[in-house]
Amino acid sequence: MARTLINVPPKAKKGEVIAIKTLISHEMETGYRHDNVGKAIPRDIISLFVCTYNGLEVFRAELFPAIAANPFISFYTVATASGTFEFKWTGDNGFSATESVNITVE
Amino acid sequence: MMTDDDMMTDDEATRRQFMIGAASLAGGLVTVLPVTEARATPETMQAAIKKVVGSAPLRKGKVALHLPPLVENGNSVSMDIAVESPMTADNYVRAIHVFNEKNPQSNVISIRLGPPAGQAKVATRMRLADSQRIMAIAEMNDGSFWSDEVDVIVTIAACLEDPV
Numbered sequence: 001m002a003r004t005l006i007n008v009p010p011k012a013k014k015g016e017v018i019a020i021k022t023l024i025s026h027e028m029e030t031g032y033r034h035d036n037v038g039k040a041i042p043r044d045i046i047s048l049f050v051c052t053y054n055g056l057e058v059f060r061a062e063l064f065p066a067i068a069a070n071p072f073i074s075f076y077t078v079a080t081a082s083g084t085f086e087f088k089w090t091g092d093n094g095f096s097a098t099e100s101v102n103i104t105v106e
Numbered sequence: 107m108m109t110d111d112d113m114m115t116d117d118e119a120t121r122r123q124f125m126i127g128a129a130s131l132a133g134g135l136v137t138v139l140p141v142t143e144a145r146a147t148p149e150t151m152q153a154a155i156k157k158v159v160g161s162a163p164l165r166k167g168k169v170a171l172h173l174p175p176l177v178e179n180g181n182s183v184s185m186d187i188a189v190e191s192p193m194t195a196d197n198y199v200r201a202i203h204v205f206n207e208k209n210p211q212s213n214v215i216s217i218r219l220g221p222p223a224g225q226a227k228v229a230t231r232m233r234l235a236d237s238q239r240i241m242a243i244a245e246m247n248d249g250s251f252w253s254d255e256v257d258v259i260v261t262i263a264a265c266l267e268d269p270v
Contacts, residue, residue, distance in 0.1 A: 017224035030210065058220075059218075060219075061217045061218075061230075067215060067230060068232055068264075071230065073228070
């Protein structure tokens with residue numbers, strides 16, 4: 001399982017706009033490089049990142065090889081109710097990683 | 107003692123000069139030949155943009171794209187995009203797309219968001235293969251498209267270098 005680092009405030013006021021930061025360890029091999037014998041290195045990237053908040057999709061990003069290794073993505077959302085954020089990364093060669101973080105909304 | 111050069115006739119001298127000239131010309135031609143490398147161009151970027159925008163007009167404004175103007179290492183360049191929008195149920199940003207001119211592929215990232223975002227502001231890190239222009243396009247819920255562009259100078263390129 002790829003290592004992830006997720007930053008979601010543990011507590012928020014209802015209606016507050018909160019920042020979410022995510023980082024996942026992944027090579028993001030572009031598919032445009034060659035090894036030391038000139039053989040092309042096949043592409044291996046994360047191509048999709050989706051964040052759902054209590055089952056509702058709040059953010060989705062389609063990634064391309066131009067995204068740096070260990071993709072970092074930060075975005076915002078409105079804290080509506082206590083519950084769970086689910087983060088899902090999917091990519092080449094059947095790559096899939098899921099994480100969830102809880103939030104308390106007062 | 108006579109050396110070869112002393113014995114050289116006028117004819118031979120011109121022949122030698124001709125050969126030198128021809129060789130340097132050939133060398134020049136080799137370096138001028140186009141490199142057959144997969145690489146996006148401003149034209150392919152326009153094509154990729156067209157695919158997203160279609161025939162709708164693309165206007166400047168509302169979008170603020172930030173990248174450092176001078177990048178030392180193109181392997182990881184922080185980029186943030188902010189779009190002016192109240193993000194209410196009837197006035198929000200539907201998508202944000204980022205394009206480049208000279209990486210092997212024109213697309214960088216395509217983001218879908220909506221009113222639950224509260225604020226249309228996104229940050230990530232990208233690769234830059236060369237000094238070039240980066241463009242961010244925001245699609246609003248009313249179907250209008252807004253853009254911003256940034257020129258970046260890169261000293262060490264990413265994407266195409268061989269692994270260490």
